[in-house]
Amino acid sequence: MHYDLTDLRLFVAIAEARNLTRGAERVHLAASSASHRIRLLEESTGTPLLVRQARGVSLTRAGDVLLRHARQVFAQLEQMHADLSPYAKGVRGHVSLWANTHATHAFLPDSLATFLQRHPQVGISLEEHTSPEVVLAVARGEVEVGVVADTVAGAEVELIPYRADRLVLIAPPDHPLARRARTAFAEVLDYPFVMLHAGSAIHTFTMNAAAALGRHLEVRIQVRSFEAVCRMVSAGVGLGLVPRSVIAEHSQRLPLAVVELEEPWAQRDLQVCVRKRELLSRFAADLVDCLTGSRLEPR
Structure with missing residues (x-):
């Protein structure tokens, strides 16, 4: 296939406008020129992409597929530009960090804001994963630093205390459990x-905690933040299940009943x-120092 980014941008623009002009x-x-490019694009892909109509165009099934992939291509390009931009601005270091939802x-x-204020030349890529995923990624050397609440048996990693917290159940004040x-x-x-x-x-x-009891959790709604x-x-x-540290931020202005969970796994001490x-890179070591409040001996 022979086409370029201009062809893809043109196709996306026509598909979104539903009109070639x-x-x-x-x-x-x-x-x-646009009509010529689209014709060559269709020849290159070997299939019609647009259905020409009296008042505009519509997409064929192949056109729908191309539109979806073209949007993904441009999203990836934007991410690439965003990832490269800090280097053009003088960022001289980068640390990969994975953490669980709680952390x-x-x-x-707050911890990363403090670190980045002290180290404006460093960029951090933060991804959210489950604790076992984080531990295994660190053990394999795919990620430099992780923050977890659970470890994985046999994983060769070092754990350093970060924060102590606990999961609690929250309920409306008039709920039977309140x-x-x-x-x-x-x-x-x-x-x-x-x-x-x-x-x-x-x-x-x-x-997984519900499945371990042979039960299924009824999720009425899913949201994006605690x-x-x-x-x-x-x-x-x-009902909700949230860290106790989150409750302190919202209990003053939201009517909530807090119920302790009698489960060993409710204690979520982060490490x-x-x-x-x-063997950490200098910037990764500085991040660990900032998170744990400690200092390594000079190397």
Whole structure:
């Protein structure tokens, strides 16, 4: 196949405008030139991409497929530009960091803000994963630094204390569970829950905890942040499972009942995870120092 980014941009513009002339105008091409490019693009792909109609165009099935992939191509290009931009601005270092949901939402924003203020020449790529995924990635050398609540048996990593916290159940004040001080997880599985989105580390962890009891968690709604979980729970949508540190931020302005969970896994002491601390790059070592409040001996 022979085509370039201009062809793809033109095709996306026409597909979104549903009109060849207006699409051509968006990418600053004459209609005749645009028509010629589209014809060559169709010849290159070996299939019609557009259906010409009296008042515009519509996409064939092949056109739908090309549009989806073209949008992904341009999204990847934008991400590439975003990743390269810091280097043009003088960033001289980069650290890869994976963390579970708890750490990402509750503690890392403040910790990373402090680190980046001290090290403006360093960039950080932060990804959210489950604790076992983080541990294994660090053990394999794919990620320099992780923050986890659980480890993996046999994984050759070093763990350094970061923060202590605990998962608690939150309920609307008028909920039947609101009068309890403590409860077992198995006793709340008959009620609907408000959860973080599927794919988040805490969503995966909680669903697995229910599955271990041979039960299925009823998720009434999924949201994108712990704050949204608290708001939904206070409005009576369902129960929630959140770190205690999150409650402190929202309990003053949201009506919430907090119930302790009688489960060993509810204690979520976070730890910084590295493969071998003495082998960290200088910037990764500085990040670990900032997270743990410690200093390595000069190397």
